[in-house]
Amino acid sequence: MSTAERLIESTQDLLWERGYVGTSPKAIQQRAGAGQGSMYHHFSGKPDLALAAIRRTAEQMRATAEACLSAPGTAYERVRGYLLRERDVLRGCPIGRLTMDPDVIADPVLRGPVEETLDWLRGRLAEVVAEGVERGEFDAGLAPERTAASVVAAVQGGYVLARAAGSPAPFDSAVQGLLDLLAARAPHRPAP
Amino acid sequence: MSTAERLIESTQDLLWERGYVGTSPKAIQQRAGAGQGSMYHHFSGKPDLALAAIRRTAEQMRATAEACLSAPGTAYERVRGYLLRERDVLRGCPIGRLTMDPDVIADPVLRGPVEETLDWLRGRLAEVVAEGVERGEFDAGLAPERTAASVVAAVQGGYVLARAAGSPAPFDSAVQGLLDLLAARAPHRPAP
DNA sequence: GTCTATACTGTGATAGAC
């Protein structure tokens, strides 16, 4: 793998673990096995490298979510598939995490991919819910946009609860609680 | 106000804004209008001062939540009151925020108040939901613990979405989406 | 109690040799 690739991947890991503020160029270089000069040859500085890493992570997250949401099954089943997909819960969300980073939120360029990714996810989930309503798989009264926001928030908030508790259990509760509520709005009442 | 008090309040503000990793003793001293020696006289170092600040913030958050949850009204109304209470949404949660701080999560002493506060909140909300079920204000099938976790997650996740978007709108959607789902489980169907 | 001086390490970046 090229040095630039290794630098990007190391940055992805460190941003996930420690955030932007908590990640130093030195730490990135050490993890990538690259020298200082090498890093500053490929990237103009920390923000530039972080941007490349954030974009890469955003792409990957989008692909993972799309795989769940475009799977076969009813709308409820696809939402359930997204909510119950395997996750390393205690690591949290590599994109959502960045919203707590003051330097990321303050810089429109760095915040860009974060905003786009979470917007896309809400929009995509809203499509699935709307489809479900059209097909009669969900109650007509279910509001797609709001429901989609609740689904994404359950995941993001679940990570917060799990990390506070030092255990994935509260994440599972939060997700299952929402799934219980959604199942009650799916006319055929599938098992949650 | 005493110097120690000013140091604690400055630390509360900075932890909320920039997190533990992003907050330096120097920045705290400047905001508090205190010298270095003064800070190290009252506190043994950054972790000690941060602990005092986190404990203070945790107390305050608990008091605010308890005020909503012990208000008069049905269980649904009290949960709604908690969810719709005024918030500075873009600032996020001063306690939930800390779960993304690697140095806080790694230190059991600093994580302690964070864990206790969010555990207490879930437990307290579960009591309210359980009471509602007993009184017939909620469907008997509603699981108190799971529902409580979903409520807290909606708020914490709502903050993430709002900060990503640079707007409180997605927070409101997530909260309202959950409220819609909960209203459908309250036999008298109050307006959400 | 509060201040200034000091020390040491880490951060983020540049310069120039190879």
Added chain:
DNA sequence: GTCTATCACAGTATAGAC
């Protein structure tokens, strides 16, 4: 392209004067 040397500055803490 990659390396090492160097830099200015911030982070964290201690020492000792007042």
